[in-house]
Amino acid sequence: WQEPLAAGALILRRRARDITGQLMQQIERIAARNPFHHRITPGGHRMSVAMTNCGALGWSADSRGYQYSAQDEFSGQGWPAMPQTFHRLAEECAREAGFAGFNPDACLINRYEPGAKLTLHQDKDERDLRQPIVSVSLGLPAVFLFGGFERGDATQRVLLEHGDVVVWGGPSRLRYHGILPLKAGIHPLTGAFRFNLTFRRAR
Ligand code: MD3
Ligand code: FE
Structure with missing residues (x-):
């Protein structure tokens, strides 16, 4: 079922539920070739979320800054193609x-372990901000923080659960957002982790 969250932001609860097994299999296949890594931010902090990517471009953070790149700096290789199911x-x-016509060229795959979090940030490294971002949550539930257009704006809390899909576009595209520290648990499909896919049109 559909749950409007704000202008341009729509939650599709459990929308991916029937294909979560397929999605996890693909994540494992991708990570076998391009393993999850904890990136170091330009500010020198190790991110608690581990990341990999698939698609023509992947998102990375390093001393040069945040950017999309065709190369995985850890494996020295390109990213695996985006599976058709994704x-x-x-x-x-x-x-x-x-x-209509969303054609993502990048899929960032985030892996959360207990305690892992994402502090409030905006996603603005993509060229055309009229294109939405689509996110898919798998495994352990997480509390998502949805803020305003400035870091200090009030936030609302939304629980994102296994199979939930959210589309973030229009006026919501540049809102601050984050994830509270993951609570420990065991999920039958993903074990001790939460995974999140974010589909983007980077270029
Ligand atoms: C709202 N990921 O990868 S998904 C990210 O659960 C990111 O891993 C979180 O924020 C996660 O950048 C949240 C939900 C999400 C993704 C992109 C957004 C919300 C968004 C872009 C604009 C506004
Ligand atoms: Fe984000």
């Missing part, structure tokens, strides 16, 4: 939210 899910969900 691309189709993102395209369909964007269409349901009113963003």
